[in-house]
Amino acid sequence: MSIFVFAESSDNQYKKSSxxxxxxxxxxxxxxxxTVTAVSIGKADNAAQLGEYGANTVISINGPAFDSFNSEIYAAAFAEVCKQGNASVxxxxNTYCGKAMAGRVAVALNASLASNVVDYPDTSNGFLVKRGVFSGKAFAYVNLTSQVKVLALTPNSVEIKKNGSAAVVTSQSVAAVSSTCTVTGTNKITGKIPLTEAEVVVSAGRGMKGPENWNMVEELxxxxxxxxxxxxxxxxMHWRPHSEHVGQTGITIKPNLYIAIGISGAIQHLAGxxxxxxxxxxxKDAEAPFFKAADxxxxxxxFEVLPKLIQAAKSATAS
Amino acid sequence: MKILVCMSVVPDTTTKITFTDNNTRFNTAGVQYIMNPYDELALTKALDIAEPAGGTATIIHVGPADSEPAIRKALSMGATDAVRINAEPLDAQFVAAQIADWAKDKAFDMILTGRESIDYNGGVVCPLIGAMLNIPSIQVITKLEVNAGTATIERDIDGGREIMTCTMPFAASAQKDLCEPRIPNMRGIMAARTKPLAVVEPVSVKTGVEYQSFELPQPKQGVRMISADAPEELIHLLRNEAKVI
Structure with missing residues (x-):
């Protein structure tokens, strides 16, 4: 019995969620x-640092087939080392790539699967995990009964604890499964923080009157x-890309701070x-339902508050 | 071109979520059920690909008979036929296993799902089906074009988009941007009444996930109002009281 964890990376850097x-x-x-074994797949700098976060050992899997993310290839490789190491968890x-893998890993390991996990499991009687449901409107407690459990952990759900030391990294060669999918290009939004992982999110609605006024939102x-x-x-209305839409039919996020500007707070938005x-x-509407859900x-x-707020934020973060 | 579209039926987006039986069951009283919005995108894309090629788009749903009005809606949007696996959709793995078992010997060129259902938000049925049928699974796609048996696909990744090619068969899950959902027209609604809707009994699947109870988020303690003339006060509070910046 041991715990295996996949350390996802992007542009050679491990993600905060990892x-x-x-x-x-x-x-x-x-x-x-x-014990914990962290598994790093593809090119990533300084795999040993995963030990600082509590990994006892680190397995690094590399090769041309692992250079870009492919859920089939990554899931099969991760499942392979999980099997070899007799992983119980x-x-x-719970990122796009992580979820794409989690389902396949669960099938390969004949495991119970829970995605959207938001807290530590209760192992006092079985293996009870808390997961988000109804797009953030509620939580469910699910008992995972198979011998092996696969958990997809929602970003920003637990604190990063850095109290270990650099781990020994073992390179392991794993044969990549063949795939009929080939990644031909990526379009990364550079210099921006991915919404699903952001600790602070500034969001705006129709109250901004038009896309041309978004420079204030971006500045804040x-x-x-x-x-x-x-x-x-x-x-x-195509003022902003769909990838920025948070709410029931958009993305559900869990930042430390969410600032909503000119959003009334419909139930579907609150869900997200x-x-x-x-x-x-x-x-500007004191009756906006969103105030009931606000701190x-x-x-x-x-248009009057934002310039002052930007100024205050700039001088505060500069100090 | 044979396409299978997986569909779930979910509470309408305006539903206020409550639970009964000591928080162990979702309270369905007064809840309006709809076709999962992401599945509408999957079906629309399937139709856009199948129709010009003279192909078919079959709807599959795992659920009780109550789901049939929503299935008829999918048929009125243009789906060729529908299959309902007659079982409570217990969890993602159960649903995927039912669909994979039914589809395994039917040679679909592609299997499309929504990105996630808006009730349980698992977002894993697509990769589960892919793994069970041993075909690729491509998550959260925003573009799909088929040319001579090869699909060109764009999908969301965290902080960007990835472009890929994939030969059929494969499974993929639909994200916004893929297309605008079709709205059924009167002819479609009339035609849907007589389209085949087969009811199939489920296969036996061992589930490893048991829903025990539900919980609503803690209500907020009340809002603290700050004067619009002093937004710097907000920054001060966020820094020193809430400690989030």
Missing amino acids: FEAVSYAAEVAGKTGT AVIS AEALGAATACSKPVSD VSSSKVIVVIN YGIVGDA
Whole structure:
């Protein structure tokens, strides 16, 4: 019995969500008296650092077939080392790539699968995990009964704990399965923080009146080191790309801070953001339903409040 | 061109979520059920590909008879026929196993799903089916074109998009941007009444996931209002009280 965790990387760098996943695995291993093996697939700098987050050993799998992400190839390789190491729990980040792998890993390991996991398991009687359901409107407790469990951990759900030391990295050669899919190109949004992983999100709605006014939203986001998001009407009107739409039929996010500007707070929007730790609402309508779900609120015109807020954010973060 | 589109039936997006029986069951009282919005995109794309090629787009759904109005909606959008596996959709692995078992000997060129269902949000049925049938599974696609048996696909990755080619068969899950969902017209609605809807009994599948209870998020403690003239106060509170920036 042991815990295996997939450390996802992008542009040779491990994602923050990978450090969370390793920290999570270490916590579960501590509770159940077992060890953590982190598995790094493809090119990534400094695999040894995964030890600092609690991995006892690190397995690195490399080769031309692993240079770009392919869920078939990655899942088969990860499942292979899980099998060899007799893994009882496999932890993967609940990112697009992670979820794409998790399903295939679960089939390969004949395991119980839970995605959207938001907390540590309760292992006192079985293996009970808490997962988000109804697009953030509720949580479910599910008992995983198979011998092997695959968990996809939602980013920003647990704290990163850095209390280990660099681990020994073992390169393992794993034969890549053949795939009829070939990645021919990537279009990365550079210099921006991915929305699903952002700790701070600045989001705006129809109250911004038009796409031309988004420079203020972006400026505030930049000052706070935040990702930008928007409401459904805004993406429906093509003011902003669909990938920024948070809400029931968009993305569900879980940042530490969510700032909503000119968004009234329809139930579908709240669904996507209600797991945020702190919510700030700025709206000129004091009756906007969003204020009921907020921690801090400002009743005011976005066009008057935002410039002052940007100024304050800039001087605060500069100090 | 033979396409299978997997469809789930979910509470309408405006539904207020509550639970009954000591928080062990979703309270279905007064809930309006709809075709999962992402599955509408999957079906629309399937039709856009199948129709010009003289192909078929079959709907498959795992669920009880209550789901039939939503299945008829899919048929009115243009699906060729439909299959309902007569079982409660217990969890993603159960649903995927039912679909994979039914589809395994039917030589579909592609199997499309929505990115996730908006109720349980698992987002894993597509890779589960892919793995069970040993075909590629491509998640959250935003573009799909087929040319001489090869598909060109774009999909969302965290912080960008990836472009890939894939030969058929494969499974893929539909994300926004893939297309605009079709709206059934009167002819479609009339035709849907007589389209075949087969009911198939489920195969026995061992599930390793048991839903035990549900919980609603903690309500907020109440909002603290800040004057619009002093937004710097907000920054100060976020820094020193909430400690989030």
